[in-house]
Amino acid sequence: MGSKPHKLHIYFFPMMAHGHMIPMVDMARLFARHGVKATIILTPLNAALFSRTIERDRETGLEISIRLINFPLVEAGLPEGCENLSSVTSREMSPKIYKATELLQEPFQQLFEEDHPDCLVADLFFPWATEVANKLGIPRLVFYGISAYALSVYHALRCHKPYQHIESDSEDFIVPGLPDTIKLTKRQLPDHMREGTENHLTKMIEKVIKSELSSYGVVINSFHELEPAYSEHFRKVLGRRAWHIGPVSLCNRDNEDKSCRGNQTSIDEHECLTWLASKKSNSVLYVCFGSLSRSSTAQLLDLAMGLEASGQQFIWVVRKEKTEEEWLLEGFEKRLEGRGLIIRGWAPQVLILDHEAVGGFMTHCGWNSTLEAVTAGVPMITWPLFAEQFYNEKLVTDILRIGVGVGAQEWCQWPDDSKVFVKKEDIEKAVTRLMVGEEGEELRSRARALGDMAKKAVEKGGSSYSNLNALLEELKLKCP
Ligand code: UDP
Secondary structure, eight states: OOOOOOOOOEEEEESHHHHHHHHHHHHHHHHHTOOOOEEEEEEEHHHHHHHHHHHHHHHTTOOOOEEEEOOHHHHTTTOOOOGGGGGSSSSHHHHHHHHHHHHHHHHHHHHHHHHHOSSEEEEOOOTTTTHHHTTTTTOEEEEEEHHHHHHHHHHHHHOTTTTOOOOOOOSSSETHHHHHHHOOOOSSSSSHHHHHHOHHHHHHHHHHHHHHHHHSSESSOOOGGHHHHHHHIIIIIIIOOEOOOOOOOGGGOOHHHTTSSSSSSSSSSHHHHHHHTTTTTEEEEEEOOOTTTOOOHHHHHHHHHHHHTTTOEEEEESOGGGGGGSOTTTTTHHHHTEEEEEESSOOOHHHHTTTEEEEEEEEEEHHHHHHHHHTTTTEEOOOSSSTTTHHHIIIIIISSOOOEEOOOOOSSSSTTTTOSSEEEEEEEEHHHHHHHHHEEEEHHHHHHHHHHHHHHHSTTTHHHHHHHHHHHHHHHHHHO
C-alpha cells in the first residue's frame, strides 16, 4: 500500500486589523478548500470574531483551525481590550500597537517551532517572520493586503521621489516609471513622505522591504485580469515573485458566511435583506468608510446634507458612538425613513454589495472594499482618506473607469472635529452622477464586466484558481 501524499500545513498570521484579518482568514479558508491544512494565528479577542466562520468550515470537513497567541497589552502599554487597530482611539496609541506586534516575535516563534508547518503566510507588519521561518528552512510568503498596482505606485514613489521638487501642495505630479499616467499631489501623500521625516512606521517599512526580499514571495488578494500591466510590472520590473489568488471574499458563498464576516453586525441580516428587497435594482447607494476611518463631526453633517439633497436612497454605515450624534441633522433619520437606512457600527458589507438593489458604493477606497465592489460589479464614488487609498482612487476612476471621485484632496488619518474635506454640494453632485443618468450606467456596465471576470478568476481553470494550485504544487515539491 502506498503512503498517503503529504498534506501541506500552512500557517496564516494576519495583522490585528479588520482590513488584514478578514482577507487573510478568507485566504486560509480558500487554501483549505484546495486541500491544505490551515492554521490561523489570532489573539483571543480577534479569534472570537472568526470562530463561528471557522467552525462552519470545519463542519463541512475542511482542515482549518485557529491557534491563539496572547497580545502583549501590558508590555506595550495598551489598555485592556485593545487588541485591534480599530480599537485605537488616539494618535498616541498607534505606535504601541506596532510595539506589541514586535513583542509577538518570541511567543510566535515558540508556536512555530513546536508545530513546524510547511509554509508561513505572514502579514507585512511582521517583518521578523521571514527570519523566524528561514531559520527552520520554511518558506515565508508576505501578505500586504493591497494590490500589485498599489505596491508598484508605492515603489515608484519611494524610488523616484517625484514630489521632492514640487513647490505647491496642490500641483499635480506624475508618478514615473509606471504602465499608466498616474497623477497625484503632495497633499495626497502621507505626512512622513511629504516631509521626508522618520517615524515608527517609516522605520518599520524599511524592515518590511528588507524582509520581503529574503522571503519566498508575495500572495496578492487581487486577480490578474484586473491589473494585468501591474501584475507584470511587479514581477518583471520590480523582480518580485507574486501570486494573484483573489478575490478571496468569493469564498463566502451563502448569506450567513457573508454576514458574519469578521465582526458582529449591528443590523440583523434579515432586516437588512428585507429593506433591500423593497427597493428597485441599482437604486441604493451604499456608504461606508471601512474599519479605521474617523470622520469629523462637521464632515458627517455635510455628508448627511449631501445625501439628503441628492434625493437618492442609501444605506449609510456610521462608526461614531451613539452619544456623539450631534452631527445628525435634526430629524434626519425620521425625515428620511424608508429612503435612508443608517447602520451604527458594523455592516454586513459583502451581503449588501452583492444585493441587486445596490447600484453604487461611496467608499474610502480601502483595498478590500474596492475589490469587494469590483467583485460585486458595483461602481464607486471614491473618497480616499489615508494609507494607499489615494492611489486606489486613480485605479478606479482613471484606469478601470468604474467610479467618480468626490473631490477628496488631502491625506488625513486623524481629522480635527471641525474639519470639512468635501462639501455637501460636491457630495450631492457625485451621488447624482453615479446614481442617475447615462454616465452612471456606463460605469455600472464596466463594473459588471469586471465582476464577471472576478468570479471566473476563482472558478476551476480561472487565473487565480490556477495560480493558487501552481503555488501549492511548488510548495509540495519543497516538502515532499
Ligand atoms: N467591513 C464590513 N463592515 C463594515 C466595515 C467594514 O464588513 O461596517 C469590512 C469590509 O467588507 C472589508 C474590511 O472590513 O473587508 C475593510 O477593509 P478595507 O481594506 O476596505 O478598509 P480598512 O478598514 O482596512 O481601512
